[in-house]
Amino acid sequence: MNIKPLFIFSVTCLCMLSSSNGRTGPGDGLPVRAVNLGGWLVTEGWIKPSLFDAIPNKDLLDGSGVQLKSVTVGKYLCAETGGGTIIVANRSSASGWETFSLWRINETTFNLRVFNRQFVGLDSHGNGVDIVAVANAPSQIQTFHVDRNPHDLKRVRIRASNGFYLQVKSEELVSADYEGNGGWGDDNPSVFILSTTGGLQGEYQITNGYGPLLAPRVMKEHWSTYIVEDDFKFIKENGLNAVRIPVGWWIASDPNPPKPYVGGSLQALDHAFSWAEKYGIKVIIDLHAAPGSQNGWEHSASRDGSQEWGRTDENIQQTVDAIDFLTARYAKSPSLFAVELINEPLSPGVSLDSLTKYYRAGLEAVRRHSQTAYVVMSDRLGPHAPLELLDFAKGFTKVAIDVHHYNLFNPIFDNLTVQQNIDYVNINRTQQLSHITIPNGPLIFVGEWTVAWQVKDASKEDYERYAAAQLRLFGQQQFGWAYWTLKNVQNCWSLEWVLKNGIIKL
Numbered sequence: 485m486n487i488k489p490l491f492i493f494s495v496t497c498l499c500m501l502s503s504s505n506g507r508t509g510p511g512d513g514l515p516v517r518a519v520n521l522g523g524w525l526v527t528e529g530w531i532k533p534s535l536f537d538a539i540p541n542k543d544l545l546d547g548s549g550v551q552l553k554s555v556t557v558g559k560y561l562c563a564e565t566g567g568g569t570i571i572v573a574n575r576s577s578a579s580g581w582e583t584f585s586l587w588r589i590n591e592t593t594f595n596l597r598v599f600n601r602q603f604v605g606l607d608s609h610g611n612g613v614d615i616v617a618v619a620n621a622p623s624q625i626q627t628f629h630v631d632r633n634p635h636d637l638k639r640v641r642i643r644a645s646n647g648f649y650l651q652v653k654s655e656e657l658v659s660a661d662y663e664g665n666g667g668w669g670d671d672n673p674s675v676f677i678l679s680t681t682g683g684l685q686g687e688y689q690i691t692n693g694y695g696p697l698l699a700p701r702v703m704k705e706h707w708s709t710y711i712v713e714d715d716f717k718f719i720k721e722n723g724l725n726a727v728r729i730p731v732g733w734w735i736a737s738d739p740n741p742p743k744p745y746v747g748g749s750l751q752a753l754d755h756a757f758s759w760a761e762k763y764g765i766k767v768i769i770d771l772h773a774a775p776g777s778q779n780g781w782e783h784s785a786s787r788d789g790s791q792e793w794g795r796t797d798e799n800i801q802q803t804v805d806a807i808d809f810l811t812a813r814y815a816k817s818p819s820l821f822a823v824e825l826i827n828e829p830l831s832p833g834v835s836l837d838s839l840t841k842y843y844r845a846g847l848e849a850v851r852r853h854s855q856t857a858y859v860v861m862s863d864r865l866g867p868h869a870p871l872e873l874l875d876f877a878k879g880f881t882k883v884a885i886d887v888h889h890y891n892l893f894n895p896i897f898d899n900l901t902v903q904q905n906i907d908y909v910n911i912n913r914t915q916q917l918s919h920i921t922i923p924n925g926p927l928i929f930v931g932e933w934t935v936a937w938q939v940k941d942a943s944k945e946d947y948e949r950y951a952a953a954q955l956r957l958f959g960q961q962q963f964g965w966a967y968w969t970l971k972n973v974q975n976c977w978s979l980e981w982v983l984k985n986g987i988i989k990l
Contacts, residue, residue: 493690513766513821515964517990518726518977519719520932521756524711525749526730526772528783529685531972535706538686539693540591546632546692547684548586550596551578552640552676554652555669561658561676563617571615574655577615583681585704585788587622588692589723593629595622597788606627606660607645615650615658632678633668640678649674672901679714684789686782687732687773689719692744700746707752715970715980716759722983723990727765728773728931728966729756732785733802736809757817766821767794768860768966769810770931775799779830779865791830794838808849815853822858823850824886831866839864840876847880858963860929862886870920877926884963885920886931889913889954902946909953917961929963935987936976947976950989 536542544550552561559583560575575582580599587595587603596604598617605626607614619626624645633639636739642658651662651673666672669819691699719727731753732745739747755770760767773785775790777797784793793799807825814820825846829839847859861877863870863885872958877883891897891905900908903987921928935951942950958965975985982988 492888500689505990509890513725514927515522515959515961516726516766516768516929516966517959517964518728518766518768518966519714519723519724520728520770520966521711521970522730522783523729523971525735525752526732526783526785527685527690528900529689530974531969531977532706532710533685533973535690535702536693538698539690541632543680543683543686544586544588544591544691545683545689546588546592547682547689547782547786549583549681550586551679551681552581552642553578553679555639555675555677556654556671556673557652559652559655561652563600563602564574564597565600565603567617569596569616569618571604571617571658572656573652573658574577574941578679587788589627590695591693592631593627595626596628600733601790606646612660613648614644615644615660636668638678639668640676641672641674642676645649645693645978650676661974682789684782684786687734687785688787689782691746696743696746697745700748703746704748707748711752711756713755713759713762716756716763716765717982719765719970720763723900724769725764725766725964726964727756727760727970727990728768728770728824729753730770730827732773733771733775733806734773734785736806757814757819760819761817765819767814767817767819768822768858769820770824770827770860771803771810772827773805774826775802778826778834779828781828781830784827789943791833794829794834794842800838800842800845800981804845804849807846808852811850811853811857815857820854820857822860822884823854823860825850827862827886827931829862829864831864831868832882833866834864836864836868836872840873843873843876847883850942853967856882858882858884858927860884860886860931861872861964862928862931867872870916874920874922874925878922878924880926884927885927886929887917887920887933888968889916889930889958890932890934891937892934900938902939902942902950904952905939906953909950913954913957917957921962927963928961930958930961930965932968933958933965934968935982936974947987951982955988 562575562582584596602617603619603622603626607616629643631641649662662674723933734745738750774793777784777786778793780791967979975981
């Protein structure tokens with residue numbers, strides 16, 4: 485977004501504290517006026533795209549969708565019925581069944597996952613060369629090497645684990661038994677036109693993309709330079725009193741986290757606490773990425789867009805262990821203010837039963853080490869009842885519910901005018917927040933918001949008015965608010981840029 489600097493605007497944040505199980509008081513440090521340190525300890529490519537620039541074959545990362553069109557028959561490869569049977573080459577256009585999700589092994593070697601989650605491989609129960617998608621987990625015979633034409637990277641040949649190339653013998657028969665090279669022409673049945681769709685740029689993609697040799701250097705350089713002590717000084721000087729720091733579950737295994745993650749993020753978090761203590765800044769630790777991914781998005785470190793968290797007791801316990809580790813490590817720091825148990829769990833993939841089971845265990849883990857830290861429970865995204873956590877949460881003390889409010893990510897905002905956006909905040913958002921604010925209930929925390937919106941060619945005054953409306957409302961919430969995020973290449977998503985250019989002045 486190329487938006488010119490805006491006039492200085494000053495906002496007074498009101499604090500309406502009702503009686504609640506949060507038990508707020510004059511010395512409790514509420515409400516928080518916080519900023520998220522997004523894109524730092526949990527990678528999000530859109531925040532700093534240049535992090536991905538030096539990855540070899542960076543268009544073929546984990547989770548990228550690839551579509552393969554045979555040059556000889558002019559049709560796309562397809563997992564018939566979405567998977568569980570043969571691979572054919574008889575589709576004139578590409579959709580879900582014709583899109584294969586990559587699991588990257590190295591820059592030229594991959595597994596291919598189909599619509600129904602099986603993996604493409606050799607038919608081990610047949611002649612050993614036909615191509616099928618029946619395996620629920622990849623092994624050697626589900627591993628493929630991709631050769632790219634150096635003069636036309638869209639032209640590829642795919643070598644199977646038996647040493648032979650895939651070829652299209654007919655629209656109904658794809659096999660791995662092509663021996664020769666045969667060049668890159670349209671008469672070669674082993675040549676495919678590759679196109680990519682979708683894709684993720686999260687922690688899994690960047691660490692697995694650079695690989696075990698390069699990733700540690702790239703990530704440590706990023707962690708040590710992206711957020712530094714001067715940022716905490718800036719935060720303090722601009723009227724903020726807290727930071728929300730997204731972390732991933734693998735931080736609890738630092739310095740030797742599970743592959744492909746690399747060690748070093750824990751040391752960066754240690755530095756953040758030291759700087760927070762120096763400048764009197766409160767810290768909200770936010771478990772942004774849970775094992776298996778709680779929403780299938782890149783910011784929860786999903787490998788391929790799948791959402792596996794909460795479906796087994798094992799990954800719930802693994803998440804509880806991470807919360808226990810983090811709370812134990814920082815419980816004695818005067819800056820530890822809150823622990824957010826998970827960020828943006830997505831329904832229906834995450835059931836309410838699984839979530840509340842985890843929240844109870846996570847809260848107990850926090851309380852084993854701290855009686856003073858708040859415990860923050862994220863509201864589910866996706867279809868859910870707005871009040872579904874309130875009865876559960878009001879049984880505990882020092883608990884807050886985190887809700888995220890963006891006038892984005894929904895078609896209803898696509899064509900709203902400036903005034904309609906502001907009215908939506910003043911009317912609809914006010915009603916939504918009032919609805920979940922109940923006597924003796926949990927505190928409400930607007931843990932993410934921004935001045936970015938869909939309005940084109942907005943004026944300086946437009947941005948000021950939109951920011952003012954949100955700050956007035958979110959500043960009334962008992963727990964407070966946190967802007968997303970401190971730094972971003974897209975100006976309006978960067979609170980640093982927003983503050984320096986006078987859109988908001990606290």
